[in-house]
Amino acid sequence: MNANTSDVEWEPLRLAATAALANAYVPYSKFPVGAAARLEDGSIVSGCNVENASYGVTLCAECTMIGAARMNGGGLITEFYCVDGQGAILMPCGRCRQILFEFSAAATRLMTPSGVKTMDQVLPDAFGPRDLARIAAAPGEASR
Numbered sequence: 001m002n003a004n005t006s007d008v009e010w011e012p013l014r015l016a017a018t019a020a021l022a023n024a025y026v027p028y029s030k031f032p033v034g035a036a037a038r039l040e041d042g043s044i045v046s047g048c049n050v051e052n053a054s055y056g057v058t059l060c061a062e063c064t065m066i067g068a069a070r071m072n073g074g075g076l077i078t079e080f081y082c083v084d085g086q087g088a089i090l091m092p093c094g095r096c097r098q099i100l101f102e103f104s105a106a107a108t109r110l111m112t113p114s115g116v117k118t119m120d121q122v123l124p125d126a127f128g129p130r131d132l133a134r135i136a137a138a139p140g141e142a143s144r
């Protein structure tokens with residue numbers, strides 16, 4: 001087991017994600033999800049999915065986790081871990097990968113069903129803040 005997969009690093013996140021499951025509101029899918037991240041300052045934040053009678057506006061666990069991160073001082077994610085209701089490692093959905101990308105760095109690591117991965121591995125060539133900054137710095141013909 002290398003440093004990237006050490007229990008010391010990942011076990012607290014697995015526990016926080018698993019604990020978050022208890023708060024999930026999933027009357028429709030009955031599929032609770034718990035997510036947890038370590039931030040740059042070493043703090044751990046977590047979140048759970050919160051469903052809605054208007055199914056499409058459901059908040060994924062990653063969304064409420066990012067809200068918690070912002071409410072607790074913010075900062076970039078260093079490690080991320082997500083579990084399903086059986087405690088198995090869950091891959092963040094596509095939308096949530098984008099949400100996580102906003103608060104990631106090259107060093108960010110995600111635990112996935114196929115091992116520890118970088119953000120670039122799970123969302124290659126991601127659209128992000130830099131794309132907006134590029135256009136703001138050199139507006140072209142499309143500017144209004």
Ligand code: THU
Binds near residue numbers: 029048
């Ligand atoms: N879900 C998450 O919370 N995160 C994901 O990355 C995948 C899906 C939730 C949304 C919904 O409440 C349930 O899982 C079933 O799709």
